[in-house]
Amino acid sequence: MNTFIQTVDQPVKFNWEGSLFVHHSLGMVNRELLSELILDKRLDPGHIAYEPDQFLPGYSSKYQNLLKINNRKISGAAVHIKHRWPPDFSKPDAERFILMQPWEFGSLPQQWVDNINENVDEVWVYTSYLKMCYVQSGIPEEMVQVIPCGVDPLLFNPEIEPLQWVKEFSRGRFCFLFNGGTTVRKGIDILINAYLSEFKADEPVCLVVKDSNMYSKELAARIRELALRNDIASICYTEENIDYNRLPGLYTACDCYVHPYRAEGYGLPIAEAIACGKPAIVTGAGACLDFVEPDNAFFIKSTMEKIDEKNIGGLVTVDSPFGVVPDMKHLQEVMRYVFNHQQFAKELGLRAGQRIRSDHTWKHAARRAAERIIAVASGNTESVWQLAAAAENYLQVGDLENASVLYEKMIALFGDNGTAYQGLATIAFQEKRYEEAFDLFRRTNLLMPDVSEILVKWYEVAKVLGRTDELAKPTRRALEICNNDYRLIQLAEELFRG
Incomplete structure (x- = not known):
């Protein structure tokens, strides 16, 4: 899963504007993402701070590697990313401008929308909900990409000593x-x-x-x-x-x-x-x-x-x-x-x-960010719909390998996608990788909870694994959304029989 990785002839230069060693959430997000991105050999990162450091990482800190780029801007960068508060919409001296900007109040400020549509090449937001807010406010959907936050599983886990x-x-x-x-x-x-x-x-x-x-x-x-x-x-x-x-x-x-x-x-x-x-x-x-x-x-x-x-x-x-x-x-x-x-x-x-x-780590988030940086730098204009159509064509003629590559490319470039997960689940089922198919249909259902076709296919996998009881709640949720779908009704009758 998610094995698609873009290749580059030489590392992509980019500058990340946003403070690192400060005590606020944007600084923490910057640290986490950059400490992963700096390890990607396809990338050559620089950094621009806009407020003084409040601390520096210790010798054993995982952020130690950020000191070598801290507030060191790279010249000739192909991409400039801004993640800071207050936001700065002015066009940087790079070929492409990515704005990473949270917002908590639904409808965006009109001035933001005007500035983004005039100066920005791509917008990164933390969640699908935030993407919906941006699109409803007038930012073209294809401009907005979800780059999530995450956790460090080595740090945040049940084995940690309580305070x-x-x-x-x-x-x-x-x-x-x-x-x-x-x-x-x-x-x-x-x-x-x-x-x-x-x-x-x-x-x-x-x-x-x-x-x-x-x-x-x-x-x-x-x-x-x-x-x-x-x-x-x-x-x-x-x-x-x-x-x-x-x-x-x-x-x-x-x-x-x-x-x-x-x-x-x-x-x-x-x-x-x-x-x-x-x-x-x-x-x-x-x-x-x-x-x-x-x-x-x-x-x-x-x-x-x-x-x-x-x-x-x-x-x-x-x-x-x-x-x-x-x-x-x-x-x-x-x-x-x-x-x-x-x-x-x-x-x-x-x-x-x-x-x-x-599934929700900073490594996952940084991998997604890296693919977007490379895609934006290369001027890649492929849309998720074009990739989906091509993948479906491969799937229909039985070319599972090429279909898988395109579905994984969809996820790598554009984030969680129900169509891509459904395609990969179908392929895994055909290849009798039942545990993987079960998890992929689960992910698909989370994104498309009212689509009966997905639940029916998921049920077929669940029967093979003896895990049909796990479909009870998703089926009830789907019926609450769409209670006149005969396929859902038939599934519910079989699932809850006896």
């Missing part, structure tokens, strides 16, 4: 955790109200709130006050700047991660917590759906909400900004369910963690 101060605070009680800015956007108000409405002071439960210095302290003072009280369910508030290498111990010290966000560009703490084997309660919409699967987390019901004024922080937006609003009452119910079913939640978290550590 001692958290264990001392929890004292054996069931411990919920929130890690992020205590802002309305991240839903901390919904979490605090749900927690205090559901749990009482005499119950063996606690909530740890790890605030971030990156964000304004909208609600921090009130949470500090609540943390001092002993007549309500226990809360611990901290804004300690935990070293990145110690951060996994925060997750392993707790029992369940909760993140009822209204708007996120990605939601990295969610991925980190799951990678550490913790069950996650998260908003069942928006950015996290790219890496949180319905069967491996607890989703909070939510509704879409628009803001009347087309303005965010003084930026006039194309349309009304929007986000999702988690249902607080449902969050209470889910938190209570997890508290009452701790062993089930624990097993679910461990299973979800295996998937995150396998």
Whole structure:
């Protein structure tokens, strides 16, 4: 899977503009991606900082190799990538301009759209949800590529020693955790109200709130006050700047991660917590759906909400900004369910963690970024639809090898794609690689949950492996979306017979 790699005659020169050794999330993303990209022999990276370093990596740090390119711009670069805040849309002195830019509020600022369409060759976003926001705001779909975030599985895993101060605070009680800015956007108000409405002071439960210095302290003072009280369910508030290498111990010290966000560009703490084997309660919409699967987390019901004024922080937006609003009452119910079913939640978290550590790593993200850098530098104008049509033609005439190459090329150049996964699953099934076919049909279903053809083919593989029970939830979800599809109805009758 994903064995397609573009070749180059000589390394592609590119400059990455965005700070590395600073204490904010964009700096961390820059470090993680560049520390992988610098190892790719097809690439020759340079770097441009725009704010002073706040720290430097130690001798044994995996970021040590970045010191040789830190703030060293390469001349004659074919590609210039900007990933910084605030964004800079001015055209750089390179042949191609890639803008990597998160945004959490739905509709984009009109000025961004105008500048992107005038100056930028390609836009990178963290998630499919963010891509949808860009496209709906007026950026051509073919310009927008998903370059995800990820986790380091060597650092974020269940074997990491828990932070001692958290264990001392929890004292054996069931411990919920929130890690992020205590802002309305991240839903901390919904979490605090749900927690205090559901749990009482005499119950063996606690909530740890790890605030971030990156964000304004909208609600921090009130949470500090609540943390001092002993007549309500226990809360611990901290804004300690935990070293990145110690951060996994925060997750392993707790029992369940909760993140009822209204708007996120990605939601990295969610991925980190799951990678550490913790069950996650998260908003069942928006950015996290790219890496949180319905069967491996607890989703909070939510509704879409628009803001009347087309303005965010003084930026006039194309349309009304929007986000999702988690249902607080449902969050209470889910938190209570997890508290009452701790062993089930624990097993679910461990299973979800295996998937995150396998499929959603910085290596995967950097591999995707590398293929896009090379494609943009070469002026490659192939579209995903052209590749899909060519692959389908090969598949129809039985040329499985060439079909596989093109399907893998689709994923390498354009990211997760249901058509590509379905094609690869069909090939794996024909070649009797049943375990691989099962996993590929699972991935296809996540991207195309209401397509009965996929579920029917997946069921055929599942029968060979004796794993038909794993299709129960996906089939029920598909019926909720499309309850008049006779193929789905027939499948459900066979699956649930007896």
